[in-house]
Amino acid sequence: MRLAPPVPMPGRLVRTERLTLVPPGKENLPDLIRLKADPRVFELMLHGTRSEERTREELEDDIEFWQVRGYGTWCVYLTATGEFLGIAGLMERPDGRGVALRFALWPECRGKGYAREAARAGLEFGHRVGLARIIAVAWVENVASRSVLRDIGMVECDSFTYRGRQMVVHESIRGG
Known part of the structure; x- marks a missing residue:
């Protein structure tokens, strides 16, 4: 757990009623390694759990993505305590489907609305x-994630099979 999240460049920090979303920096590597290696969190994510080296590479990519695009993935903290809850944000999907919203929080966060708030x-x-x-994109059987996506106004628009699993694509159109 990390207390007092670092303060990023203005305009990139996002605050909600209970959460603070901060673009990742190298100081977040230990938390990200734990999160991305945990099968309870990352088993259903694209490419599954990550090794320490892969997490390090992804962090470098995330930092660069923010610099190039002006958006990306945030580290999510509980504002009241500074506790690291997970990640949420926007990334270009490697399969060419577009910019995708993603979120992955510790299982202990379930049922508290944090994923919905961050997403x-x-x-x-x-x-x-x-x-x-x-x-x-969510696995058809991942009812919790699909519920979050519906609750924030995203609608189902497509599906495909990945690693033998049926995946459902949701979308949000600005002004739609």
Whole structure:
């Protein structure tokens, strides 16, 4: 757990009623290694759990993505305590489907609305910075994530099979 999240450049920090979303920096590597290696969190994510080296590479990519695009993935903290809860944000999908909303929080966060709050903040930020269409992809059996996506206004628009699993694509169109 990390207390007192670092303060990023203005305009990139997002605050909600209970959460603070901060673009990642190298100081977040230990938390990210734990999160991304945990199968309870990352088993259902694209490419599954990550090694320490892969997490390090992804962090470097995340930092660069923010610099180039002006949006990306945030580290999510509980504002009241500074506790690291997970990640949420926007990334270009490697399969060419577009910019996707993603979120991955510790299982202990379930049932508290943190994923919904972080996902909504990421979606709103993306549309505010000019993204006309944002997608999200969830395994058809991942009822909790699909519920979050519906609750924040995303609608099902497509599906595909990945690693033998049926995946559902949701989308949000700015102004739609």
